[in-house]
Amino acid sequence: MTVHQHSPRPYQWVGSLSEKRAALTPDQTALVDADTGASFTYADLDAQANRTARLLDEFGVEAGDRVAVVSRNRPALVDCYFATAKRGAALAPLSHRLSPRELALMLDDIDPTVLLVEAPFADDLLDALTHEEFTRDLPSLVGLTDPDHEFGSAPDGAQWHNYEDTLPTDDSPVETVEVGLSDPHLFLHTGGSTGLPKQVVQTHGSIAWNAFNTIMSWGLRPDDVTPMLFPFFHTGGWNVLTIPLFHLGGTVIISRDVEPGQVLSLVDDHEATVLVSVPAVLRFMVDDEDWEATDLSSLRLVKSGGGPCRDAIIEAWNERGLSLSQGYGLTECGPNNFAMPEDAPAEKTASIGKPCTYVDARVVDDDGDPLPAGEVGELELASPHAADRYWNNEKATRETFGPPDERAWVSTGDLARVDDDGYYYIEGRKKNMxxxxxxxxxxxxxxxxxxxxxxxxxxxxxxxxxxxxxxxxxxxxxxxxxxxxxxxxxxxxxxxxxxxxxxxxxxxxxxxxxxxxxxxxxxxxxxxxxxx
The missing domain is CATH 3.30.300.30 (ANL, C-terminal domain)
Structure with a gap:
């Protein structure tokens, strides 16, 4: 491991995005916590990242280690994202919706050095750490406080460290570990066909390339503002809009829970310009009693992802003067792989658009041979924003990403077709999912x-x-x-x-x-x- 004190080196920005952004737009609002009303500039985020990096040092986190977190969306997760980047470690956000058994399986697989837990989920985590499926040494436990919940006793041999109280006060620049584009930065879990969900290893390079693809193909701007409706344990929470907007200097609004009425008020109050969500939330917004009264005129880009969006939802947004387009992505690649061309004909609404700038797509038969336009087969994608592999799962890695020396196309497991105009349509799933x-x-x-x-x-x-x-x-x-x-x-x-x-x-x-x-x-x- 090579440590530098801000000396010139290739790819310094890979682990120092918060530092670079703070140098360019220190006073620009980067993050808003809708639940507390707190807002953070890019200078604030980098200062917090430096404090959190020092906290990780105190717990012995080194390059290549994993830092797991079970929490709803809150600023501390952004602190950890940037701090692990500075330290060359990987952040592994885990779903707070999972059962103790499922959490035990994943924690055993990840083997984190540090585990951050939000108070409402502490009991489930304690059950996970004492479950028979967890066989590792206990990680250092850091608690994220919540006014409505308290932490119980820690497992034998461990103790809770309060994040806010333990965080060092020194927010000056830290010595950053030299990392490259191919080094891991995010472990994001996706459902498994067996009892153990797979951990997708996203590298600094794949995350950055997805940001570039999104910025260019979706036309994002430095003054864009978005409510983040995906949880941070999903690729959507980080890679749909958060990290692309952090690259640009935009503003991301987070909250612990997504309520349709709250989302509508966030769009109105903060004059949001970009909104991306799953179809269910978009429908709930349409059905909300404040739908008609909410001013949506600030929005210029609305997209649906995470499953097919019904025509009735698209039409309801169209009636408000907003063209809702469908996206397509997966944790293993992107997730922002397609964009709707400007002035696309109305009859193309059911499609997911055309591949982004640095994405290749094709439809293949069972032998892997490309199919002509109109025929249905498996969708395959190739892009520098593809993930690296599945953690500790060589068999699944080969099935999705191919052999190590032949990797090019990512097998999505989804059935698709492409029409004569180059628009792609999702037709179902090849996977049992x-x-x-x-x-x-x-x-x-x-x-x-x-x-x-x-x-x-x-x-x-x-x-x-x-x-x-x-x-x-x-x-x-x-x-x-x-x-x-x-x-x-x-x-x-x-x-x-x-x-x-x-x-x-x-x-x-x-x-x-x-x-x-x-x-x-x-x-x-x-x-x-x-x-x-």
Whole structure:
């Protein structure tokens, strides 16, 4: 590890974005915490990053280490993002929606040196750290306070360190570790087809290239303002708009929880110019009682991502004079891969647009050969903003990213087609997966847990349409038909995140098969997937 005291070196900006931005626009508002009313300039963010970097030093964080955090969106996560960059460490935000068992599995996989936890989720984290699935040494525990919650006792051999009280007061420039474009910076988890969610390793280079793609292809500006509606444990929280706008010197507004009425007021009060969200939130905004009264005239770019957006939602935004376009991305690549060309014909609204400036896209058959326009196949993407790999998962890495010496195209697992004008359309999923409220749900993972219930002999989970969340799961069970959905949900509490738990339950005498002992999932989905 080479340490420099601000000496010239290649790629100094890779680990020093906050320092560079503070030097260019120190007094520009970078971050607004809507819950507290606090605002932070770029000079403030760099000062906080320096303090947090010194805190990480005190806990022994070195280049290549992981710093995990379980929290809602709050300024401390931005502090950690920039501080880990300065220290050459990787930030691993984990979903606070996950169960203790799921958190234990991921913490065991990540093996963090430091774990930051927001107070409302401390009990779940303590359960995770004492769960049989967690086999590592305990990380240093840092608590992020919340006025409505308190921290309980720490596990044996550990103690809570209060973030605000422990943070060093020295905010002067720190010695920065030399990092390169290929060094890891973010671990972002995505659903797995087995019991362990995969950690996608995003490098400094992939994050920067996504920012460049977004700025150029979406036409972002230094004076742009956006409410951040994605959580920081998603790639959307960092890479859809936050980091691209930090590159430019724009303003990002965060809050702990996303409420449609609050989002509308944030757009109005802060004269937001850019808004990107999942279809469910965009629909909730349309249905909110303040929809018609809210001034949306400051918005010039509105995009939907995280699943298909219904025509009725697009039309409702169009009626307010705003052209809502659909985006497409995934944690493994981007996520900002497509843009809608200026003056695109209205009939192209159902498409995701055309590839961004530094993105190549193609549609291939099962053999990996490109298909002509109009034919449906798997969407593959190539870009310098692709992630590096899955952490500790060589098999999945090869399947998605290819062998180490042949990497070019990222296999998305989504079915698509391209029309004669070069517009891409998503036609479904090749992977056994569905999206509920913007969250990926992998049925095999859910089925593995449900199968442990004594009343269940066999189970298949299929997606069904839901007006609120887009899709939710239905558990089709072979077993004791006295089992109720309420009983099943109680059994899954603590084992699976709520968004993964089935909202509907059905029974079959025996599972249909498509061969010796092979369950015919397609037959089950055809029979049970169209209705609740």
């Amino acid at each position: 569905f999206v509920s409220g913007g969250e990926n749900v992998y049925p095999p993972e859910v089925e593995d847990v449900i199968a442990g219930h004594p009343s269940v002999e066999e189970v298949v989970v299929v997606p069904v349409a839901d007006d609120r969340w887009g899709e939710v799961g239905k558990a089709v069970v072979e077993g004791d038909d006295s089992l109720t959905l309420e009983e099943l949900d109680g059994y899954l509490d603590g084992k699976l995140a709520r968004f993964k738990r089935p909202r509907h339950l059905a029974f079959v005498d025996s599972m249909p098969t498509s061969g010796p002992s092979k369950i015919d999932r397609q037959a089950i989905e055809s029979e049970f997937g169209d209705s609740q």
